[in-house]
Amino acid sequence: MFTRMTKLQDSPSVGIDAIAVHVPRLFVDLTAEWARARAPELGEASVEQLVGKVKRGVGVVEMAIPDGHEDSATLAAMAAVKVIEQAGIDPSEIGSIAVGTETTVDQSKSIAAYVLGMLERRFGVDLRCAGAPQFQFACIGATYALESAVNMFRAGENTKPYALVIATDVSRYPLRSAGEYTQGAGAVAMLVCKDPRLCALDARVAGTITRDERDFFRPNGMSTAVVDGKYSIDVYLDCMAEAAELYAARAATSLGVAGQRLDAYIDHFLFHVPFPRMAEYAALRVLGDAWRRDPGMCGELAGAIPEVADPKLDSDRGARKAFEKALAQHPMFRRFFDARVEPSLGLSRRIGNIYSGSMYLGLASLLENAPSRAALAGSRVGFFSYGSGASARVFSGVLVDPERAYVPHVARELAREGQGGRRVPLELDTYERLHAGPPKESDAPSSLAQPIPSVRPAASEFALRRVGTESSAARTDVGYRYYEWVG
Ligand code: HMG
Numbered sequence: 001m002f003t004r005m006t007k008l009q010d011s012p013s014v015g016i017d018a019i020a021v022h023v024p025r026l027f028v029d030l031t032a033e034w035a036r037a038r039a040p041e042l043g044e045a046s047v048e049q050l051v052g053k054v055k056r057g058v059g060v061v062e063m064a065i066p067d068g069h070e071d072s073a074t075l076a077a078m079a080a081v082k083v084i085e086q087a088g089i090d091p092s093e094i095g096s097i098a099v100g101t102e103t104t105v106d107q108s109k110s111i112a113a114y115v116l117g118m119l120e121r122r123f124g125v126d127l128r129c130a131g132a133p134q135f136q137f138a139c140i141g142a143t144y145a146l147e148s149a150v151n152m153f154r155a156g157e158n159t160k161p162y163a164l165v166i167a168t169d170v171s172r173y174p175l176r177s178a179g180e181y182t183q184g185a186g187a188v189a190m191l192v193c194k195d196p197r198l199c200a201l202d203a204r205v206a207g208t209i210t211r212d213e214r215d216f217f218r219p220n221g222m223s224t225a226v227v228d229g230k231y232s233i234d235v236y237l238d239c240m241a242e243a244a245e246l247y248a249a250r251a252a253t254s255l256g257v258a259g260q261r262l263d264a265y266i267d268h269f270l271f272h273v274p275f276p277r278m279a280e281y282a283a284l285r286v287l288g289d290a291w292r293r294d295p296g297m298c299g300e301l302a303g304a305i306p307e308v309a310d311p312k313l314d315s316d317r318g319a320r321k322a323f324e325k326a327l328a329q330h331p332m333f334r335r336f337f338d339a340r341v342e343p344s345l346g347l348s349r350r351i352g353n354i355y356s357g358s359m360y361l362g363l364a365s366l367l368e369n370a371p372s373r374a375a376l377a378g379s380r381v382g383f384f385s386y387g388s389g390a391s392a393r394v395f396s397g398v399l400v401d402p403e404r405a406y407v408p409h410v411a412r413e414l415a416r417e418g419q420g421g422r423r424v425p426l427e428l429d430t431y432e433r434l435h436a437g438p439p440k441e442s443d444a445p446s447s448l449a450q451p452i453p454s455v456r457p458a459a460s461e462f463a464l465r466r467v468g469t470e471s472s473a474a475r476t477d478v479g480y481r482y483y484e485w486v487g
Contacts, residue, residue, distance in 0.1 A: 013200045014203075015196040015200040016201070017190075020189050021186060021188050022078035022187050025456060026426050029062055033428050058182065058275045059277040059345070059348075061350060065183075067458075068453050069465075070463070072168045073111050076166045077118040078461055079186075079189035080189045081462075083164070089162060091123045094160060095160025096163045098165050099145065100142025100143070102137075102138050102141060103169045103172075112132035112133060113132045114483060118483050118485070138387035142165065143385040153194055162192065163191070163192040165192055168187035171183045171353045172225070175435060178229050184353040186351055186357055188357035190360065196405075198406060202397055206393055207246025209242045212389075215236075217389060234317070240392045244384065262287070268376075271384040273359065274358065279341055279362075287333070301327070305323065343365065343366045343370065347364060347411070347414075348365065356387075359386075364410055366381070367408070376399050377402060381396060381399060437452065451464045462486070466482050467481055
């Protein structure tokens with residue numbers, strides 16, 4: 001089934017050596033108490049209607065929620081510890097740490113510097129020679145962080161064998177809004193190096209599109225995102241389609257695949273997943289475009305979907321939606337989706353949107369769900385990255401030795417406490433208390449407040465212990481965040 005067409009390239013083989021995921025243990029079950037409370041509040045006809053929409057229409061059943069001692073920095077550091085331990089590397093061999101996030105913990109200091117400190121204390125190493133920037137561009141920040149790390153190795157500018165790239169976020173929308181059931185939290189850490197064991201990234205193929213858009217953003221001082229939901233889907237799809245076209249044009253020469261359809265040389269499609277159904281919309285757009293422009297495929301589809309040859313498809317949004325709705329029902333598309341997209345969505349269904357890490361969570365999901373990880377070796381993975389505001393970047397890589405490079409851990413950890421995992425379901429009022437964050441006692445920003453009490457005390461993890469309050473001639477630390485490893 002897989003094309004195994006790794007073309008030898010003159011630039012060094014650079015890519016992802018290992019990947020690990022960390023997710024808060026607390027979660028909300030979107031099919032139980034939450035749905036019973038929200039159905040009338042959201043004006044849904046019944047609880048079953050809301051559960052059906054969330055489960056099948058949006059594609060999620062559970063969403064991860066950070067505890068009082070967790071934030072984007074602790075999640076990032078936990079994912080980093082896991083990837084270092086699972087890859088079995090010496091942490092002092094890390095020459096740079098780059099974090100992609102849109103839910104930073106400070107307006108100035110890089111989360112990567114907080115992570116660097118946590119790693120130094122945990123492993124007893126000195127990382128002072130490492131660069132530690134933070135990349136921000138909504139959900140695509142970590143992709144730009146990865147690009148920067150990869151280019152550093154390609155240019156021979158790395159001073160140590162590894163770079164650490166971390167995507168970390170806490171996704172928060174207002175309660176009782178249509179965004180509420182697309183929240184989530186988590187971090188994905190990746191080690192980048194030459195001759196990677198997991199995924200060698202293709203050189204000179206990436207397609208990038210950026211537009212100044214208002215689809216989704218979070219103004220300074222706000223803890224939840226402002227989103228124009230339906231419009232955000234259109235912007236995502238339009239940017240993604242353009243970036244995929246640019247990618248295909250570059251792949252034609254760089255990968256030597258001129259005249260071939262995207263799905264002839266990409267085996268697995270990893271999309272940015274704000275919610276799993278969005279990956280289906282994106283697959284319909286990207287594959288729909290590739291298939292209708294291919295004369296053979298267009299002929300095959302025309303019997304069941306006459307709209308495939310409609311000249312208005314490129315200019316009329318309504319006509320394109322009708323075509324994509326019809327294509328969604330076609331057995332050829334369903335087979336494609338089930339085999340080459342669905343395996344990347346399993347973890348998102350149980351974690352929710354982790355923003356900058358969500359596409360990389362798709363890679364972990366593919367690796368965890370594969371009936372045989374060894375059989376994935378040599379297959380090409382397409383990365384379809386997106387961040388609101390808005391930018392899409394499409395790139396690809398070839399899986400090298402996934403059996404040796406990947407240690408399955410996420411699905412196991414998602415089992416409930418007492419059933420072999422560490423997850424704890426939240427009651428509605430506890431979830432709403434965590435969502436509200438620290439009580440507002442004055443006009444001071446909430447970032448200066450002390451962490452709220454944890455539902456489950458921290459154990460074997462990094463925790464936010466306190467927020468600094470001192471302002472004197474001797475010492476000033478107002479708002480500094482003190483993180484500790486709690487054994
Ligand atoms: P909504 O109003 O909850 O949903 O908004 P809907 O009414 O449009 O229904 C969704 C689907 O469920 C529809 O399917 C319904 O038919 C179906 P479709 O017509 O599209 O095929 N449905 C049902 N299916 C089965 N059984 C039922 C049932 N009822 C309805 N009973 C929306 C959904 C995603 C807009 C909302 O949740 C939202 O605003 N979310 C946040 C924004 C978002 O995630 N946007 C995605 C694109 S932007 C992006 O990805 C960037 C982002 O990650 C941020 C960043 O970059 O930093 C968000």
